[in-house]
Amino acid sequence: KKKIFSGIQPSGLLTLGNYIGAMKQFVELQDEGDCIFCVVDLHAITVPQEPELLRQNVRSLAAMFLAAGIDPQKATLMVQSHVKEHAELGWLMQCTAYMGELERMTQFKDKSEGKAAVNASLFTYPALMAADILLYDATHVPVGDDQKQHLELTRDLAQRFNGRFGETFTIPEPIIPKVGGRIMSLDDPSKKMSKSNPNEGSFISLLDEPKKIVRKVKRAVTDSENQIRFDEQEKPAISNLLTIYALASNQTIEQLESQYDGIGYGAFKSDVADAVVSLLEPMQQRYQEWIESDELDRVLLAGAEKAAEYAEQKMIEVKQRMGLIPRE
Ligand code: ATP
Ligand code: MG
Numbered sequence: 001k002k003k004i005f006s007g008i009q010p011s012g013l014l015t016l017g018n019y020i021g022a023m024k025q026f027v028e029l030q031d032e033g034d035c036i037f038c039v040v041d042l043h044a045i046t047v048p049q050e051p052e053l054l055r056q057n058v059r060s061l062a063a064m065f066l067a068a069g070i071d072p073q074k075a076t077l078m079v080q081s082h083v084k085e086h087a088e089l090g091w092l093m094q095c096t097a098y099m100g101e102l103e104r105m106t107q108f109k110d111k112s113e114g115k116a117a118v119n120a121s122l123f124t125y126p127a128l129m130a131a132d133i134l135l136y137d138a139t140h141v142p143v144g145d146d147q148k149q150h151l152e153l154t155r156d157l158a159q160r161f162n163g164r165f166g167e168t169f170t171i172p173e174p175i176i177p178k179v180g181g182r183i184m185s186l187d188d189p190s191k192k193m194s195k196s197n198p199n200e201g202s203f204i205s206l207l208d209e210p211k212k213i214v215r216k217v218k219r220a221v222t223d224s225e226n227q228i229r230f231d232e233q234e235k236p237a238i239s240n241l242l243t244i245y246a247l248a249s250n251q252t253i254e255q256l257e258s259q260y261d262g263i264g265y266g267a268f269k270s271d272v273a274d275a276v277v278s279l280l281e282p283m284q285q286r287y288q289e290w291i292e293s294d295e296l297d298r299v300l301l302a303g304a305e306k307a308a309e310y311a312e313q314k315m316i317e318v319k320q321r322m323g324l325i326p327r328e
Helices: 016-029 051-068 085-094 099-103 106-112 120-134 145-165 210-219 236-249 253-259 265-291 295-322
Strands: 002-008 033-039 076-079 140-142 173-175
Touching: 002 016, 002 120, 016 033, 016 051, 016 140, 016 236, 033 051, 033 295, 051 076, 051 265, 051 295, 076 295, 085 120, 085 295, 099 120, 099 145, 106 120, 106 145, 120 145, 145 173, 145 295, 210 265, 236 253, 236 265, 265 295
Parallel strands: 002 033, 002 140, 033 076, 140 173
Antiparallel strands: none
């Protein structure tokens, strides 16, 4: 049976990129295996977070998982810092990883570029991510395209550990969507859409109200042609909008290309916005119900307890393999 793990950082409001690249897959995978979905708060603090805002973002992200369709009867939903073994195995993975391989990670390069102060944890982030996955012997990890490199490192670390100390960890496989694995920023189609982008116009938040969605799509950069066709090299912005439209409306890109043959960007954009609004409205209603209910906190407690059972056993095994003696 598949064992699925994936996490999302409470580093801001969830974007349409997070939904299309990750959460949509999570909802579909619930019926295919044992799933653990994690609000990775320890990852979020690799960049400065305001405590009060972080608290809100953790609950908000958990509510969004449930609003998007994660069923706590089927899947485990948990907060990373509630199971201390994540941090513990994270350290052991730092002791497994090499500086050289961490230095090659493009996420670190992107996120540290131009910053005066960068925390050490931003650099060692992939070791913690490896720990999150290996702690539960996940067989599959659904992620967006940008996390592919971190997944490869996770596999390398697992193999290295197994080679040195004996078979301990399951080697996980990534699951990356073929369409929608990398949704681009609305203001710059050469950069991925990111929830921590300070420019609000660069992303659509899952909580944006309809008017805002319409405005953001209208303002999205395009190109100087006036032709709607999918061509990521020549027309990255229009291709991105086509991808969003296709996934929001359950149509194929080919269908949309022929439907919009000869139609201008203005009309096209207004239909893209409508499709996104129809996708998000029901989710936003369910979100309101979850965020106001203390059922949310009960779900997170049950999730942490279930996850901890597995994680505690796994850590006993890992420490024993490495030669760390038990306390009693
Ligand atoms: P941050 O800017 O803080 O890193 P983020 O938007 O990149 O936020 P993460 O929490 O880092 O979000 O990633 C959560 C999941 O969403 C990961 O599986 C990641 O690959 C996926 N994801 C993030 N951005 C995109 C995107 N633009 N398109 C598709 N998937 C994405
Ligand atoms: Mg990210």
